[in-house]
Amino acid sequence: VKAGPLSGRHVIVTSGPTHEAIDPVRYIANRSSGKQGHAIAAAAAAAGARVTLVSGPVTLPDPKGCAVVRVESAREMFAAVNDALPADVFIGAAAVADWRVEAAAHKIKKEQGASAPAFSLVENPDILASVARASRRPRLVVGFAAETRDVIAHARQKLNRKGCDLIVANDVSEGSGVFGGDANEAHLVSSGGVESWPRMSKEAVAARLVGRIAEIIADSEAP
Ligand code: C5P
Numbered sequence: 001v002k003a004g005p006l007s008g009r010h011v012i013v014t015s016g017p018t019h020e021a022i023d024p025v026r027y028i029a030n031r032s033s034g035k036q037g038h039a040i041a042a043a044a045a046a047a048g049a050r051v052t053l054v055s056g057p058v059t060l061p062d063p064k065g066c067a068v069v070r071v072e073s074a075r076e077m078f079a080a081v082n083d084a085l086p087a088d089v090f091i092g093a094a095a096v097a098d099w100r101v102e103a104a105a106h107k108i109k110k111e112q113g114a115s116a117p118a119f120s121l122v123e124n125p126d127i128l129a130s131v132a133r134a135s136r137r138p139r140l141v142v143g144f145a146a147e148t149r150d151v152i153a154h155a156r157q158k159l160n161r162k163g164c165d166l167i168v169a170n171d172v173s174e175g176s177g178v179f180g181g182d183a184n185e186a187h188l189v190s191s192g193g194v195e196s197w198p199r200m201s202k203e204a205v206a207a208r209l210v211g212r213i214a215e216i217i218a219d220s221e222a223p
Contacts, residue, residue: 002065004048005214010087011049012138013041013066014094014127016056018074021103022119030095034058036144036184037093039206041066044089047210052084056094074100074124081127085134089213091142092128093168100124132163139220140213142166145189148173155189165216166190168209188212 001007015037019027038060041053045065053066054077062068069080074096081090099121108117132141141164145155148171155169167189184205188195197208 002045002048004046005218006044006089006210007048009049009089009217010052011041011044011089011091012052012054012081012084012087013037013044013091014054014056014077014081014096015041016058016060017095018056018077018097018124019072020074020097020100020124021072022101023104023106023108025107028097028099028101029057030097032056032058032095034060035182036202036205037091038063039202040091040093040209043203043206043210044091044213046207047214049089052087054080054084054094056096073097074127078125078127078130081131085131085138086136087138088217089140089142090128090131090138091209091213092131092164093144094127095146096127097124126162128164129162140165140216142168142209142213145169146172152187152189152194155187159189159191166213168205 016034017030017032019029021027041051042063045051051066053068055070071077071080101119128143143162143164145158145167147154151169151171155167159167169187169189170184182201183199184202185199186197186205
């Protein structure tokens with residue numbers, strides 16, 4: 001067991017996008033590089049935690065000291081998270097596709113003169129909301145909110161709707177450079193209030209988030 005403020009704790013992190021197959025060669029996905037989620041997993045491991053990183057398809061190397069479970073779809077991510085429970089902390093940083101299509105067994109062919117195929121979408125499981133309401137609920141459940149406007153108001157609503165303890169909210173509007181970029185401007189929203197952090201690298205956001213999580217756990221155990 002590695003020494004550190006999260007020593008002896010199990011932390012589950014989801015990261016990256018999910019890919020939802022349309023047919024064997026096509027998929028729909030959300031935009032996510034996985035940089036922020038992977039940085040959080042690395043920071044939690046550096047803080048001494050045992051880390052399970054459940055990652056959608058990304059091009060990043062595995063962070064040091066983490067057990068990495070690779071998945072493609074939201075349903076696979078959901079199953080991998082449930083398999084990894086129980087945990088002390090769950091951090092849902094993945095950009096999970098809200099919907100999937102019923103995938104075709106064979107490649108959908110483009111026929112001359114035929115109209116474009118129509119897809120009906122089916123809702124995916126909400127991993128964060130499910131973990132927050134699980135009988136084996138981790139003591140701390142952290143979600144992310146990528147918003148293009150009214151960032152904090154939306155984060156507050158998400159906190160209640162999803163039943164989590166903390167929301168890391170960021171502005172991903174055009175020009176913010178957050179998507180795929182190396183920096184992030186985050187607001188930490190809890191029922192107690194909002195902490196707005198200055199723009200910093202995704203590694204620094206990760207270290208600061210992990211530090212706050214360790215403090216919250218330590219406070220909750222203080223006599
Ligand atoms: O409301 P929205 O889905 O945008 O909330 C984003 C948060 O919920 C993120 O933490 C994301 O990882 C999580 N989420 C999830 N499963 C879904 C959709 C979102 O865990 N199906």
